[in-house]
Amino acid sequence: MSLNRNAAINVANVLTEALPYIQRFTNRTIVVKFGGNAMVDEALQNSFARDIVLMKLVGMNPIVVHGGGPQIGELLDKLNIQSEFIDGMRVTDSATMDVVEMVLGASVNKQIVSLINRNGGSAVGLTGKDGQLIRARKLTVSRQTADMSAPEIIDIGQVGEVDRIDTGVINMLINSDFIPVIAPIGVDKEGRSYNINADLVAGKIAEVLQAEKLMLLTNVSGLLDKSGEVLTGLTTKQVDSLIEDGTIYGGMLPKIACALDAVKGGVTSAHIVDGRVDHAVLLEIFTDEGVGTLITNKTTSL
Structure with a gap:
């Protein structure tokens, strides 16, 4: 049998395996948080963009939410603006917030939109300020004092959390066959901008x-x-147990908490996906094995 024929059969096998997933997820919304290596490696960037375009072409409704911490840090360094972190969050004064909006809302967002469009998609970039998509409130950080009296409240500036999501703009874009690309910047009722963790924004939009x-x-x-070893096929109860016994700890806790909250809030499944793998999004959606951790309320799930 020729190599070309073997290659053709492999393609047919892949399509056959993907078919039930395509059928199940047609017209369904899938929210993808884009970050990590996938966001800075050129080959992985194009792999990600093609995955998103293919999802749209086969009838799914992908929504992209992106971060940009390294890019923000790089520009702050160039501008000689000192970065300070408290509990892993960047303290965001007004000067830093200007840089955050410049990087997330302009530079990074437009790069991702252009990337998807170059790969055959029709993407539209947004921040949470557009159409008041993301209403934010100031995030409160507290620490227990040494004398165990009332907790100390720490001001970390214009760092926010999601108060509510107005889905009108997103639904308008989805219904017009566009792919929304959202920067995690919110606005409060007074019009003040807030930098919000992209995982949290993606989770709330999905919910x-x-x-x-x-x-x-x-x-x-x-x-x-x-x-x-990688854990997958987990129920929310199993994840709660893994947190209690210390298996889940440190930097993974906030990400898992975000995924857990989304599933408990009605999202069918949440996935922690290895973005260093070429075509990670498609592999997680369209194959039996996947490339990460699946969390669901169900005992079994595609």
């Missing part, structure tokens, strides 16, 4: 839209057990 899937691209292979 409000009752999305089929929330996919969080990361720089790790997924949620690992204590032996270093």
